[in-house]
Amino acid sequence: MFSFPALADTTQFDCGNTPQAKALALRIATDPKQMRTRLVCNPTLVKIAEEKAEDMASRGLVSHFLGGSPNTRIRDAGLVLPEYYGDAMSNQVEALAGGYKDADDVWFAFKTSYSHKIHLLAELPFYQEQDQIGIAFYKDYATPHVEYWAIYLTKLVGIDDETPENKQVYTSKRKKFDDIPDKGLGIITKDGEVTFKPIKTN
Numbered sequence: 001m002f003s004f005p006a007l008a009d010t011t012q013f014d015c016g017n018t019p020q021a022k023a024l025a026l027r028i029a030t031d032p033k034q035m036r037t038r039l040v041c042n043p044t045l046v047k048i049a050e051e052k053a054e055d056m057a058s059r060g061l062v063s064h065f066l067g068g069s070p071n072t073r074i075r076d077a078g079l080v081l082p083e084y085y086g087d088a089m090s091n092q093v094e095a096l097a098g099g100y101k102d103a104d105d106v107w108f109a110f111k112t113s114y115s116h117k118i119h120l121l122a123e124l125p126f127y128q129e130q131d132q133i134g135i136a137f138y139k140d141y142a143t144p145h146v147e148y149w150a151i152y153l154t155k156l157v158g159i160d161d162e163t164p165e166n167k168q169v170y171t172s173k174r175k176k177f178d179d180i181p182d183k184g185l186g187i188i189t190k191d192g193e194v195t196f197k198p199i200k201t202n
Contacts, residue, residue, distance in 0.1 A: 022135075053136040100149065126181055160194075
């Protein structure tokens with residue numbers, strides 16, 4: 001992996017477990033409406049995404065709750081989310097899709113889904129501080145959706161602003177958030193979007 005300054009050479013944002021996943025990462029990073037000013041490819045998040053995509057395929061499901069919530073999955077991998085992120089029923093970090101053949105196809109679907117668009121393009125200040133990303137693609141013709149996509153995009157505690165030479169970065173810089181949204185548990189598949197509202201707890 002390599003590091004480079006914002007907008008310098010966007011063709012080298014090489015983040016994902018497959019060429020398809022890497023193509024999607026590049027589209028997210030370089031979309032004209034992307035509000036983030038920095039994206040860092042996190043190898044642990046790529047691994048978590050790969051495991052999630054394979055898990056969905058093995059069960060024939062596109063679901064945020066397979067062995068725990070999205071936030072829990074990241075914490076269980078040893079990464080530290082900010083303390084203001086939700087717990088067992090929360091999702092501020094994961095986007096999933098099934099049945100889309102290539103990066104252009106799935107990126108269009110994500111952008112036409114409100115909850116996914118505001119997360120992946122950082123349309124709220126809360127999401128603009130999320131600069132750690134990992135993406136995976138898994139394909140199995142013997143499964144209901146055939147293609148499975150998993151994206152983790154989050155802020156992590158203990159990740160400093162300095163970028164080691166072995167980290168892939170797409171960069172700039174931005175301010176803090178005012179609200180803490182929960183993007184819910186909605187998923188997108190070729191059959192349409194399924195939306196679930198997050199459960200509010202006191």
